[in-house]
Amino acid sequence: MKVSEQMSKIPRGDDGVPEDEVPKGAPEDDTVQQHARKLNLVGSSQLTKAVAESVREGLRDQFELTQAQLNAAVRAVGSRLMLRLKAQSKAVRGVPKAAFLKEVQADKDRIDAARETAKRELDAMLEKLKLGQEQNSLREAELVRESQATGQVEDEQLAGRIAAIFASSDGDSAKIREKITELALGSMQGQREKSIDAQMAEHRDQVDGFERRIAKLTNSLELTEEELKKMAKAKNIDLGVGSIYRSVQGLSGEDNDYETKKELMSSIFAANLALQKGKTA
Amino acid sequence: MSDQDYNQGTTDDNSANTATESTPSTSSGSQSSSPGKKESGVLYLGIDLGTSRTSVTASNGVRETVASFVGYPKDVVAKKLLKADVLFGSDAIEKRLSLNLYRPLGEGVLKTSLEGGSEDGDYEGNVRAAKDLIAEIIRRAQPRKDELVYAVIGCPAEASFKNREAILDAARASVDSVMLCSEPFSVAYGLEMLDDVLVIDIGAGTTDLCRMHGTMPEEADQVTMTWAGDSIDAELTRLLQERYPEAQFSIHMVKSIKEKFGAVGELLDAAVVELPVNGKPTPFDITNEIREACQIIIGPIVEGLGKLVGSFDPEFQQKLKDRVLLAGGGSQIKGLDKAIEAEMHRILGSGHVIRVEEPMYGGANGALKIAHDMPAEYWEQLK
Ligand SMILES: Nc1ncnc2c1ncn2[C@@H]1O[C@H](COP(=O)(O)OP(=O)(O)O)[C@@H](O)[C@H]1O
Numbered sequence: 001m002k003v004s005e006q007m008s009k010i011p012r013g014d015d016g017v018p019e020d021e022v023p024k025g026a027p028e029d030d031t032v033q034q035h036a037r038k039l040n041l042v043g044s045s046q047l048t049k050a051v052a053e054s055v056r057e058g059l060r061d062q063f064e065l066t067q068a069q070l071n072a073a074v075r076a077v078g079s080r081l082m083l084r085l086k087a088q089s090k091a092v093r094g095v096p097k098a099a100f101l102k103e104v105q106a107d108k109d110r111i112d113a114a115r116e117t118a119k120r121e122l123d124a125m126l127e128k129l130k131l132g133q134e135q136n137s138l139r140e141a142e143l144v145r146e147s148q149a150t151g152q153v154e155d156e157q158l159a160g161r162i163a164a165i166f167a168s169s170d171g172d173s174a175k176i177r178e179k180i181t182e183l184a185l186g187s188m189q190g191q192r193e194k195s196i197d198a199q200m201a202e203h204r205d206q207v208d209g210f211e212r213r214i215a216k217l218t219n220s221l222e223l224t225e226e227e228l229k230k231m232a233k234a235k236n237i238d239l240g241v242g243s244i245y246r247s248v249q250g251l252s253g254e255d256n257d258y259e260t261k262k263e264l265m266s267s268i269f270a271a272n273l274a275l276q277k278g279k280t281a
Numbered sequence: 282m283s284d285q286d287y288n289q290g291t292t293d294d295n296s297a298n299t300a301t302e303s304t305p306s307t308s309s310g311s312q313s314s315s316p317g318k319k320e321s322g323v324l325y326l327g328i329d330l331g332t333s334r335t336s337v338t339a340s341n342g343v344r345e346t347v348a349s350f351v352g353y354p355k356d357v358v359a360k361k362l363l364k365a366d367v368l369f370g371s372d373a374i375e376k377r378l379s380l381n382l383y384r385p386l387g388e389g390v391l392k393t394s395l396e397g398g399s400e401d402g403d404y405e406g407n408v409r410a411a412k413d414l415i416a417e418i419i420r421r422a423q424p425r426k427d428e429l430v431y432a433v434i435g436c437p438a439e440a441s442f443k444n445r446e447a448i449l450d451a452a453r454a455s456v457d458s459v460m461l462c463s464e465p466f467s468v469a470y471g472l473e474m475l476d477d478v479l480v481i482d483i484g485a486g487t488t489d490l491c492r493m494h495g496t497m498p499e500e501a502d503q504v505t506m507t508w509a510g511d512s513i514d515a516e517l518t519r520l521l522q523e524r525y526p527e528a529q530f531s532i533h534m535v536k537s538i539k540e541k542f543g544a545v546g547e548l549l550d551a552a553v554v555e556l557p558v559n560g561k562p563t564p565f566d567i568t569n570e571i572r573e574a575c576q577i578i579i580g581p582i583v584e585g586l587g588k589l590v591g592s593f594d595p596e597f598q599q600k601l602k603d604r605v606l607l608a609g610g611g612s613q614i615k616g617l618d619k620a621i622e623a624e625m626h627r628i629l630g631s632g633h634v635i636r637v638e639e640p641m642y643g644g645a646n647g648a649l650k651i652a653h654d655m656p657a658e659y660w661e662q663l664k
């Protein structure tokens with residue numbers, strides 16, 4: 001892609017004529033003011049033409065001038081008009097530019113601060129979440145281990161008790177005994193799992209809370225980003241404009257003059273490296 | 282007038298980043314994570330650091346120009362009044378009476394105390410002004426806080442070693458990585474003219490001539506002369522004073538007049554200006570004076586071109602003369618391309634002069650292109 005194609009902006013020409021050459025103190029005529037109020041209904045090319053014509057006519061009526069002098073006068077008026085309009089455009093929305101910029105800066109600072117806070121909170125949240133999740137899995141493993149250990153003892157006790165009951169009766173109901181034991185053990189395990197679940201649920205709620213909070217914060221981050229962009233656009237302020245070159249940096253291998261350019265780049269680099277080295281040496 | 286383009290994709294990328302990377306920290310500290318991968322979030326800048334004008338073209342689409350003037354309030358009162366510690370460009374020129382005004386690159390290079398460039402030989406002051414000026418032009422390029430800034434600065438071809446060091450120092454304070462290159466080279470590079478071309482860059486303080494033939498120009502490929510915009514202003518001032526002693530004008534007015542009417546050869550329009558005589562605006566036809574003043578640079582320029590052509594491989598001299606690139610603010614003098622061409626025919630037997638399309642941004646555009654084409658690892662090494 002050619003650089004020139006990417007650069008579509010019109011130069012802002014800050015280097016022009018010093019401001020002190022803006023004509024000052026021209027008479028403020030009532031008729032001019034009245035007409036000026038209607039001016040925003042007129043297109044700029046119409047306006048330019050009208051100004052040029054009326055200046056020309058006015059001068060022709062009042063003075064005897066050559067065509068060249070007339071042209072020069074019209075040009076002079078045109079450029080002064082531009083300078084004056086340019087000078088006046090420095091006042092924005094009726095507020096002096098400096099005050100306006102200050103106001104805008106305050107807005108920006110506020111949003112920046114909000115964003116910073118949200119970002120910091122989000123970071124802290126993410127940290128907590130990670131910690132919480134780690135703790136949860138540790139706790140879960142621990143609970144399972146615990147329940148398995150205590151369960152083993154309980155199981156043995158229960159089995160012993162059931163065996164005692166059946167031993168006191170006759171030995172012919174061995175099948176029933178087995179079944180009952182199984183059943184009892186099963187129900188015990190079920191209960192233990194339930195209790196683990198209950199304990200885990202508490203932690204999970206906490207994590208869910210974190211996650212919801214994070215979603216919200218992310219959302220509000222996006223919002224402030226959005227707000228910043230909108231505000232910057234509306235007020236035309238310096239919030240920073242992202243680079244267009246994200247992943248396209250570097251000379252393209254398809255470039256016609258790839259070899260030559262590569263060589264040029266490395267000699268510029270070498271010269272700068274030498275310059276930097278010479279400085280630190 | 283809202284002229285900022287917001288790149289939706291870019292910003293979105295960014296908010297995504299903040300959610301995953303918890304500590305963006307200082308931009309200069311970050312490293313490209315995988316060496317093979319191309320770096321993202323880099324703002325490239327092409328800067329044309331000139332005597333009279335400093336311009337930037339940035340990879341975010343921003344272009345800015347500021348007159349190369351830096352002013353510091355003379356005293357506390359002035360500071361309070363101006364509500365600023367430092368003023369730049371036309372603001373500084375406008376308020377010059379209450380400022381210590383610096384033009385840090387006068388004569389195209391940072392003035393040193395040895396060279397005695399500035400009125401008071403204030404080298405330290407000029408270095409500080411250069412630093413502030415570079416910081417300002419970078420600020421105007423509107424970098425995002427979370428992007429690295431890599432800049433290529435085109436500086437006058439003949440800036441001395443000491444000067445280059447000072448410029449580099451000044452820039453390093455505000456960017457993450459920086460390279461210097463010669464201004465005429467960046468102009469030619471920007472136009473994809475990589476070999477066999479002669480560049481004429483007419484600035485305010487100096488005109489730089491540069492012969493390009495495929496590799497980086499060397500000392501022998503460059504000629505710098507002080508026949509440039511400022512000398513035309515001085516000559517026009519002299520002529521006007523001589524022929525219209527009653528007319529009143531300042532050097533700033535003369536410069537504006539030149540920029541408006543500047544022309545050589547056959548003129549289309551008569552140049553009639555109003556200059557005050559005892560306070561009363563009076564029209565003067567200064568067509569001839571303007572033509573005469575603008576002409577004074579043609580002879581020296583063609584003489585300089587002759588030197589560069591004459592010391593070149595005879596086999597390629599013709600090719601060189603056939604591709605002469607006219608750039609810089611002074612190239613906007615009407616008819617100058619044709620006039621230089623005519624003088625080349627007279628002195629050197631032949632010549633073809635092409636005017637660059639964007640005289641004000643040619644250098645910055647080219648520098649940006651270099652910044653872009655520079656391999657990422659080179660940038661890394663100069664951090
Ligand atoms: N339209 C114009 N016609 C003639 N000269 C111009 C015009 N615009 C600017 N200049 C002159 O160009 C010179 C500045 O050129 P520039 O390339 O900006 O210089 P530098 O590189 O030294 O900063 C000044 O002398 C200025 O008066």
Ligand SMILES: [Mg+2]
Binds near residue numbers: 484
């Ligand atoms: Mg220049």
